[in-house]
Every structure is written in C-alpha cells, then in structure tokens.
Amino acid sequence: MMPPELRCDPVTGQWVGVYTDNSFSPSDYPKGNHRPPQKAICQFCLEKEHLTPPEVDAVRLQGSAPNRPGWQVRVVPNKFPALRIEGNLDSKMEGILEMTRGIGAHEVVIESPDHNKNLCDLREDELTFVIQKYQSRFIDLSKDKRFRYIVIFKNYGESAGASVEHPHTQIIALPMIPQAVLEEIKGAHQYYVKHKACVFCDMIKQEEQDKVRIITQNEHFIVFCPFVSKYPFECWIMPKQHQSQFHLMPEAEQRGLAGAMKEILLRLKVCLSDPSYNFYLHCSSTYAPRASRSFHWHMEIIPKLTPGSGFEWGTGFYIATTEPSLAAGYLREVHINS
Amino acid sequence: MPELRKDPIIGRWVIVATERARRPGNIVESLDQGIRGKKEDCAYCQEQKTILFSKKIPSRGKTPSSEIRVISYAKSFFKTDVNVQRHFHGLYEIVKGFGMDELVIETPEHMTYTPDFSVDHLTALLNVYAARIKTIVKNPDIQHVLVYKNYGALAGSQMTGHSCSRVVGMPVIPFHVKEKLSGAQDYFKKQRRCVYCDMIKQEIAAKTRVILENKNFVALTPFAARFLFEVWILPKKHSCDFTDSSQSVQKDLAAILKSLLQKVREGLGDPAYNFVIQTAPIGMREENNIKNYYHWHIEILPRLTRVAGFEKGTGFYINSIPPEATAEFLRGVP
Numbered sequence: 001m002m003p004p005e006l007r008c009d010p011v012t013g014q015w016v017g018v019y020t021d022n023s024f025s026p027s028d029y030p031k032g033n034h035r036p037p038q039k040a041i042c043q044f045c046l047e048k049e050h051l052t053p054p055e056v057d058a059v060r061l062q063g064s065a066p067n068r069p070g071w072q073v074r075v076v077p078n079k080f081p082a083l084r085i086e087g088n089l090d091s092k093m094e095g096i097l098e099m100t101r102g103i104g105a106h107e108v109v110i111e112s113p114d115h116n117k118n119l120c121d122l123r124e125d126e127l128t129f130v131i132q133k134y135q136s137r138f139i140d141l142s143k144d145k146r147f148r149y150i151v152i153f154k155n156y157g158e159s160a161g162a163s164v165e166h167p168h169t170q171i172i173a174l175p176m177i178p179q180a181v182l183e184e185i186k187g188a189h190q191y192y193v194k195h196k197a198c199v200f201c202d203m204i205k206q207e208e209q210d211k212v213r214i215i216t217q218n219e220h221f222i223v224f225c226p227f228v229s230k231y232p233f234e235c236w237i238m239p240k241q242h243q244s245q246f247h248l249m250p251e252a253e254q255r256g257l258a259g260a261m262k263e264i265l266l267r268l269k270v271c272l273s274d275p276s277y278n279f280y281l282h283c284s285s286t287y288a289p290r291a292s293r294s295f296h297w298h299m300e301i302i303p304k305l306t307p308g309s310g311f312e313w314g315t316g317f318y319i320a321t322t323e324p325s326l327a328a329g330y331l332r333e334v335h336i337n338s
Numbered sequence: 339m340p341e342l343r344k345d346p347i348i349g350r351w352v353i354v355a356t357e358r359a360r361r362p363g364n365i366v367e368s369l370d371q372g373i374r375g376k377k378e379d380c381a382y383c384q385e386q387k388t389i390l391f392s393k394k395i396p397s398r399g400k401t402p403s404s405e406i407r408v409i410s411y412a413k414s415f416f417k418t419d420v421n422v423q424r425h426f427h428g429l430y431e432i433v434k435g436f437g438m439d440e441l442v443i444e445t446p447e448h449m450t451y452t453p454d455f456s457v458d459h460l461t462a463l464l465n466v467y468a469a470r471i472k473t474i475v476k477n478p479d480i481q482h483v484l485v486y487k488n489y490g491a492l493a494g495s496q497m498t499g500h501s502c503s504r505v506v507g508m509p510v511i512p513f514h515v516k517e518k519l520s521g522a523q524d525y526f527k528k529q530r531r532c533v534y535c536d537m538i539k540q541e542i543a544a545k546t547r548v549i550l551e552n553k554n555f556v557a558l559t560p561f562a563a564r565f566l567f568e569v570w571i572l573p574k575k576h577s578c579d580f581t582d583s584s585q586s587v588q589k590d591l592a593a594i595l596k597s598l599l600q601k602v603r604e605g606l607g608d609p610a611y612n613f614v615i616q617t618a619p620i621g622m623r624e625e626n627n628i629k630n631y632y633h634w635h636i637e638i639l640p641r642l643t644r645v646a647g648f649e650k651g652t653g654f655y656i657n658s659i660p661p662e663a664t665a666e667f668l669r670g671v672p
Binding site for chain 2: 008
C-alpha cells in the first residue's frame with residue numbers, strides 16, 4: 001500500500017496533501033443541486049439590456065446600437081460593485097493599521113445572450129469572442145494608473161459562489177497585487193534567479209515527460225492536473241510558449257485557448273456530473289515588468305467537490321482527495337461530443 | 339465607499355464594504371445544517387477500543403462524572419506507520435504522509451455542543467488539547483501541531499451529532515502558519531516588538547472591534563477580517579505557546595470562549611464555524627527568537643458566505659460587513 005503524500009509547490013513553497021491509494025473516484029463525490037436562486041427577470045438576457053448599467057464593451061452585429069439586442073458578448077459594470085471606480089486611493093495609517101479607499105473596477109462579461117448556454121456549450125468561435133473581450137477589458141483597465149492587478153474569474157453554480165445563473169465572468173481591477181498572486185510572482189522570480197528558467201516552463205517540460213497528468217493539448221495550450229493540486233480535479237490551462245501576460249497573447253492563439261477551455265469544461269461536466277466550479281487567470285502584474293521572464297500566465301479551474309474544513313482555513317494546507325494523475329485519467333477517458 | 343484594509347501581520351488586503359453594508363442581524367440566511375446524526379448510529383457514543391488519553395470532566399451537581407476521550411482518527415489523511423522520507427520528483431519535493439491525527443470526543447453526551455459545556459468542562463478540554471500537543475511534539479518528525487474544530491456541514495463537519503475536535507501533528511509547517519510567522523518576524527526585526535502585542539494595545543484603546551475582555555484575554559474582530567464575524571481570541575500577556583498557559587489562564591480562556599461561542603450561536607442562528615488554535619510550530623522552537631515575535635491565538639471563523647473564485651484565485655477576500663459592526667453586534671448579544 002502506498003502512503004499518502006505531501007507535495008511541495010515549487011513556486012510558492014506551499015505544502016499540500018495528496019491521497020494516493022485511497023483516492024476518490026468521480027462517483028465518490030456528492031452531487032449537489034447547484035442552481036443559484038431563480039429570479040423572475042434575468043437582467044443579463046436578451047432584450048433586458050436596459051436593466052444593466054450601460055455597457056462598456058461588446059461583440060455586436062454590425063449596425064446594432066449599444067445597450068440594445070444584437071450582441072453576442074456584453075461587458076457591463078457590476079450593478080453591485082465590490083469597489084468604486086471614481087476617486088483616489090487616499091492611503092492612510094491608523095497606528096499599525098493601513099487602509100485605502102475601495103477604489104477599483106468591477107465588471108461583468110455576459111458570455112452569451114442565451115441564458116442556458118454555458119461556456120462549454122458555446123461554439124469555439126463564440127468562446128473566442130468571450131476571450132477577446134477578456135483581453136480587451138484587461139488592456140483597457142491596465143491603462144488606469146491606479147490599478148496594479150486585474151483578476152478575471154468565474155463562479156459557476158451556487159456552491160462555487162454564483163448568485164446569478166445567466167453565464168457570466170467577472171473582472172476586478174485592484175489597486176494592489178493580491179497576496180496569493182504576489183507569492184506566486186515572488187516564488188517564480190526566486191526560481192528564475194536560481195535556475196535561469198521559468199518555473200512554469202519547467203513544469204510543462206516535466207508534465208510532458210511524465211505524461212500521466214496531461215488531459216489534452218493543442219498547438220498552443222496544454223491542459224493538465226498539476227502535480228501539486230490543492231483541490232481534487234484541479235485543472236490548469238497553460239500556454240506552451242513562455243508568455244508572462246494574458247493580454248499579450250497573440251490573436252492567433254485565442255482560438256486555441258477557446259478549444260482548450262471548451263474541451264476541459266466539457267470533460268469536467270461529463271466526468272463529475274456538471275459540478276459547480278471556479279476558474280481564474282493568474283497573470284503577472286502590469287506593475288511587475290521584471291516578471292516578464294519568470295512569470296507565465298495560466299488559467300486554474302477548480303471544481304467544487306468538497307466543502308473545505310477548518311483545517312484548510314486555519315493552515316492553508318489543502319488535501320486533494322483524488323491523486324492528480326488519476327484525476328487526469330478519469331478526465332481523459334470520459335466520452336464527450338465536441 | 340468601500341475600504342481596502344491590510345492585515346498588519348501577514349499583509350493580506352481585504353475589501354470591506356461600508357456603505358451598502360447589510361445589517362448584521364439579517365445576514366444569516368437559513369443555513370441547512372443537514373440532518374444531525376442519530377445517537378444509535380454514533381460511533382463516538384459507543385465504547386472505544388483504544389483510548390489514547392482521557393480526562394475527567396468535573397461533575398456538575400447530580401450529573402455523574404464522565405470524561406473527555408482522545409482516540410486516533412481512523413479516517414485520517416495522515417498515517418502513523420510510514421517513514422517521513424523526503425525525496426524529489428523532478429522539480430517537486432515530496433514527503434510521505436506521516437502524521438498523527440487525533441480525535442477529541444469532547445463529551446460522552448450526544449447532541450451537546452461546545453457552547454453548552456460548563457467553564458470547568460471547557461477548561462478540561464483545553465487541558466486535553468495542551469496535553470496532546472505536548473505528547474505529539476515529542477516525535478522528532480513532527481513540525482507542527484494544529485488543533486481545530488469543524489462545526490456544521492458548511493464548515494466541513496462529518497455531522498455525526500457528536501461534539502468533537504481534532505489535534506493533528508504534521509511533518510511540515512503549513513502555509514498560513516508560515517505566513518503569520520514570517521509577517522510577525524519581519525515586524526519584530528523592524529520594531530523590536532511583537533506585532534500581536536501592538537495590535538492588542540491598539541485595539542483595546544480603540545475599543546470599536548473588541549467584543550469581550552477578561553483578565554487574561556481579549557476577543558476581537560480583526561481589522562482586516564477575511565470572513566464575516568471572524569473573531570480572534572488573544573492572550574494579553576505575550577506568549578508564543580498555547581501549551582504554556584497556567585490553569586488559571588486556561589480557565590479564563592474557557593470562560594471567554596464559552597461566551598463567544600454562545601454569542602455566535604444565539605446572535606447568528608447557530609451557524610457553521612471553524613475554530614483553530616494558532617500556536618508556534620515545534621519545528622521552529624530551536625529558533626530562539628520565535629518566543630519574542632510570535633503570539634499564540636485562537637481564530638473562530640463562522641461560515642456564513644461561500645468562498646468564490648475571486649477569493650480562491652487571489653487570496654483577496656470581500657467582507658460585506660465592517661468588523662466594527664460585527665463586533666458591536668456580538669457585544670449586544672446577551
């Protein structure tokens with residue numbers, strides 16, 4: 001019998017626990033009804049454009065007017081933003097406590113006019129439009145000198161924190177680099193100083209050697225379950241060529257990302273019975289130009305399969321109940337119609 | 339206008355909503371705690387085969403005396419019978435999953451929960467934690483011991499209906515613990531003082547975030563709280579080690595813990611919560627200075643909201659009620 005393992009993240013130094021012999025299979029995870037509470041009127045649906053704040057960006061039919069039907073993707077400010085767009089930071093200290101005003105941007109990317117079409121149901125060209133809007137918003141927001149970091153993330157399903165069912169992604173621009181990302185940027189930088197190589201490029205090399213954790217790949221992207229997974233069935237999408245910034249991804253690669261995203265989201269849906277999930281992009285800060293060689297952007301997809309416990313909250317020590325190469329195997333084997 | 343606040347110890351920023359703050363009393367939607375386990379099926383109501391440790395619960399009036407029992411947690415991730423071999427697989431470092439995972443059966447009574455215990459009973463429970471930590475750290479492969487409790491399904495509890503907590507010895511120092519240590523160490527290097535002591539001084543003077551205080555402890559909502567109604571209990575006297583506390587200090591802790599857990603239960607409608615004791619890792623004790631810069635404490639983390647992609651992806655939390663308001667609310671709960 002193989003004992004369980006503790007594995008150390010080569011970027012951050014974080015230890016995680018990984019089940020080995022007694023790994024959970026997909027059917028060992030409870031299936032939850034994860035639909036967010038239904039509302040009488042969906043403000044993200046077609047012909048309800050007047051219910052959202054005015055759009056800041058969109059993919060539209062030629063000739064169609066903003067805030068009217070005729071769109072495929074819409075980007076609107078969040079009606080209930082976590083941060084405010086107007087004003088200055090006004091940092092201040094009270095004794096040992098530091099604070100600033102809550103300045104930032106909070107936008108919603110409505111991925112499709114169809115209420116029931118999730119990302120994995122979109123055609124590749126439709127998904128490419130969504131990715132184009134992620135990029136254009138990222139570029140636009142990074143011009144604002146007050147912001148240091150832009151987070152693109154999605155909550156799908158109630159248990160993953162979604163409160164609106166209509167398929168959407170959120171974008172938050174922050175005036176500081178979030179700690180978890182900062183640790184990753186710092187760790188990658190230290191690795192670069194020591195090894196003169198990008199740790200993520202080295203990770204890809206090792207994944208290609210080991211093979212067992214790769215789920216799928218195409219010309220530009222690789223999709224795998226990382227060796228040091230914090231969560232069971234955690235999946236990463238990473239550009240194969242070194243690329244520090246998501247918004248600098250060439251247009252020719254957008255379609256490849258769309259294909260990789262569609263495939264892995266479909267595989268997760270079939271394999272784990274349409275689980276709730278989160279995904280987010282990790283990019284280097286627009287304010288850390290030195291990270292261009294050491295950092296490598298990627299997308300992390302986390303299905304919500306377990307509730308999490310005091311152990312994780314108290315320690316930051318996560319336990320992946322399915323070994324990543326087994327998880328990758330289950331995901332590879334499921335049959336999808338794409 | 340919302341605020342961004344920085345945790346003075348680890349430097350983590352959080353968003354605190356101030357203007358559209360929901361009223362604390364209305365925050366809790368009915369949380370499904372699930373069906374409580376039945377007494378007939380409860381493994382912890384039955385006689386245990388192997389008891390690692392036990393301690394008598396001081397009897398109250400006519401109740402017959404009973405005991406707190408510690409058993410080895412059978413379903414644990416950690417195994418006691420493996421060697422801590424460290425090795426590398428390419429760029430990845432691996433340690434075999436050695437560790438000690440103990441389950442503390444807090445009471446023989448089914449469906450009696452921690453806030454119901456008498457102060458003497460709670461003191462005995464804290465004594466048990468300290469005794470088990472002291473035993474576990476004797477193993478040279480153990481780097482850190484964590485004491486925690488999951489209450490309610492949302493907090494990751496097994497929902498047996500029997501009040502239990504865990505004491506886990508691990509062969510590595512976990513991430514959050516490392517963050518706290520290095521933050522406190524940095525502060526000490528600059529200021530030559532303990533950051534927690536400075537925080538306590540400032541909080542007691544400001545009063546707005548203090549919920550309860552007694553001779554030896556203060557309970558407060560941290561300035562840059564990650565979770566709604568997050569509460570920390572800190573010893574007023576500087577100490578890095580939870581197990582160092584005298585019996586009278588433990589009794590003071592039991593008293594403040596009981597009042598707090600009662601306030602959380604009554605005021606917030608019996609929410610799921612996690613409870614964690616943060617004490618200096620044994621693996622760093624040889625580092626003398628840890629005594630100066632680290633300060634043990636307890637975190638109580640009610641699980642009232644779901645953690646979503648933003649928090650998971652960035653470690654940046656959004657707190658929809660300012661900690662001053664949650665402290666005021668909890669102060670007002672009888």
